[in-house]
Amino acid sequence: MAISDEKILEVKNLKQYFNAGTKNEVRAVDDITFDIYKGETFGLVGESGSGKSTTGRSIIRLYNPTAGEIDFEGTKVNEISSKKDLLQFRRDMQMIYQDPYASLNPKMKIRDIIAEGIDIHGLAASKKERNDRVIELLQLVGLNPDHASRYPHEFSGGQRQRIGIARALAVKPKFIVADEPISALDVSIQAQVVNLLMELQASQDLTFLFIAHDLSMVKYISDRIGVMNAGKLLELAPAEDVYNRPLHAYTESLLSAVPLPDPEYERNRKRTAYVPNISNNGDEKLREIVPGHFVYCSESDVAALRKKEASYHEKETSVKS
Numbered sequence: 001m002a003i004s005d006e007k008i009l010e011v012k013n014l015k016q017y018f019n020a021g022t023k024n025e026v027r028a029v030d031d032i033t034f035d036i037y038k039g040e041t042f043g044l045v046g047e048s049g050s051g052k053s054t055t056g057r058s059i060i061r062l063y064n065p066t067a068g069e070i071d072f073e074g075t076k077v078n079e080i081s082s083k084k085d086l087l088q089f090r091r092d093m094q095m096i097y098q099d100p101y102a103s104l105n106p107k108m109k110i111r112d113i114i115a116e117g118i119d120i121h122g123l124a125a126s127k128k129e130r131n132d133r134v135i136e137l138l139q140l141v142g143l144n145p146d147h148a149s150r151y152p153h154e155f156s157g158g159q160r161q162r163i164g165i166a167r168a169l170a171v172k173p174k175f176i177v178a179d180e181p182i183s184a185l186d187v188s189i190q191a192q193v194v195n196l197l198m199e200l201q202a203s204q205d206l207t208f209l210f211i212a213h214d215l216s217m218v219k220y221i222s223d224r225i226g227v228m229n230a231g232k233l234l235e236l237a238p239a240e241d242v243y244n245r246p247l248h249a250y251t252e253s254l255l256s257a258v259p260l261p262d263p264e265y266e267r268n269r270k271r272t273a274y275v276p277n278i279s280n281n282g283d284e285k286l287r288e289i290v291p292g293h294f295v296y297c298s299e300s301d302v303a304a305l306r307k308k309e310a311s312y313h314e315k316e317t318s319v320k321s
């Protein structure tokens with residue numbers, strides 16, 4: 001599915017605090033705003049504890065936001081109240097987890113794990129239809145139909161993640177929150193799962209929120225990327241721009257920590273320490289520096305950031321000529 005200009009998800013000034021008002025208050029998500037378009041993969045990256053998972057969980061309504069709003073297809077997620085609408089929402093929005101093993105019941109056969117959603121939502125009229133659908137899903141994620149009668153422990157990490165994906169797809173969702181779906185996998189398997197997700201996005205008309213702390217893979221799958229730190233969205237831009245023209249110093253330092261495949265280059269390169277390049281004037285917010293490229297900054301930083309953006313283009317032109 002090509003990316004539409006229609007927004008499927010709007011996150012507006014979302015705050016998700018834990019233990020709010022106590023001395024143990026954690027501002028896991030602290031006033032973030034972003035949209036996701038239909039057919040898009042939006043990558044959310046940041047170090048551990050930056051608030052990525054909390055954002056994903058708020059979106060699928062596991063939490064009640066401290067403040068702000070989440071709209072899915074124009075409906076306020078936290079105001080969905082009828083059983084019927086909530087069931088539909090749970091069907092439209094599915095989650096894929098980091099550790100598929102922990103989320104697969106070890107005592108259940110793969111058939112029943114995959115068919116859980118089919119059963120809950122009454123999507124199969126007969127046992128045969130249910131079985132056929134499971135087989136179709138297994139094939140869709142690159143597994144063998146015979147696997148239906150086996151148990152989770154009989155599978156490798158990559159295969160288990162495929163089972164988790166099949167389970168999510170069983171209810172024909174529109175939107176998938178993939179929370180670090182490849183972090184627990186061997187590097188050699190990561191690319192296979194990323195490729196599978198990309199294929200499925202096209203064939204199943206899906207939109208993804210792809211959460212990752214590893215920036216090396218997220219580049220390939222994401223159309224746009226949001227960089228989070230300490231509950232704030234610090235930079236938001238098309239994936240290419242985040243990688244090739246980072247503007248926030250935090251993004252630059254994250255990128256400098258991405259492992260590179262060439263060992264020689266890897267040994268010699270320098271990590272960039274995070275030296276903030278944003279003023280602390282109290283008027284910081286996500287500001288559009290050039291069309292589509294946003295940085296959390298103060299009004300007084302905008303000119304310098306525009307200059308920095310322009311300097312990337314000058315460098316690119318001089319490399320070409």
Ligand SMILES: Nc1ncnc2c1ncn2[C@@H]1O[C@H](COP(=O)(O)OP(=O)(O)OP(=O)(O)O)[C@@H](O)[C@H]1O
Nearest residue numbers: 018026028046047048049050051052053054055213
């Ligand atoms: N249920 C909770 N109660 C209290 N604090 C929480 C809860 N869930 C998360 N936090 C805290 O909120 C902050 C953000 O956590 P979150 O899991 O969203 O980060 P993350 O970027 O997804 O990191 P990771 O990659 O480690 O999961 C952390 O400081 C975490 O300890």
